[in-house]
Amino acid sequence: GENVEQHPSTLSVQEGDSAVIKCTYSDSASNYFPWYKQELGKGPQLIIDIRSNVGEKKDQRIAVTLNKTAKHFSLHITETQPEDSAVYFCAASSTGLDSNYQLIWGAGTKLIIKP
């Protein structure tokens, strides 16, 4: 079955710098890759997602890139701000005929923005 590995587990960056979180997946049939942000005491919230027919997607300061050949995808946050401090989760799922469609999640990255 699918396995998603996420690195690093903790990332500390200076405010204003960029942050990159990477995930690798094992199932070549996976074709949907969302990223969720979890603030302290809250449930995760979708921040961006990408499907396998696209290599990159941007939304203001965040972007996601997908390399299907290497089976990895990354979250990029530019010009980090204190409110970016949170736990970030990547996930992957397949919508193929033999799939149950369910998301498999990475273990999470705690992002700390230093003032």
Next chain:
Amino acid sequence: EAQVTQNPRYLITVTGKKLTVTCSQNMNHEYMSWYRQDPGLGLRQIYYSMNVEVTDKGDVPEGYKVSRKEKRNFPLILESPSPNQTSLYFCASSLSRTGTGELFFGEGSRLTVL
């Protein structure tokens, strides 16, 4: 306001005492799911439902039951809780029937089993 509501938010119980965590969504979503979150393990799916009266096991279903008698509610039942079920639980729903679209999460239910 569109939301997923879980209750209780915090619960301390003892081994073997049956409990139910309720989950309700007001977005008319077909899909609902339960997850548990443990440090270093991310989110692991317990059960999911793609429609009323349709439920399927996730990755860690042992020790849990669910039901989907109406579209808006998806309760999680622990018939005989054990300490290894101490965790943070999240309910989620999605407009996508298969769950491969945006998931809306509740605020979580922190369960401690002594």
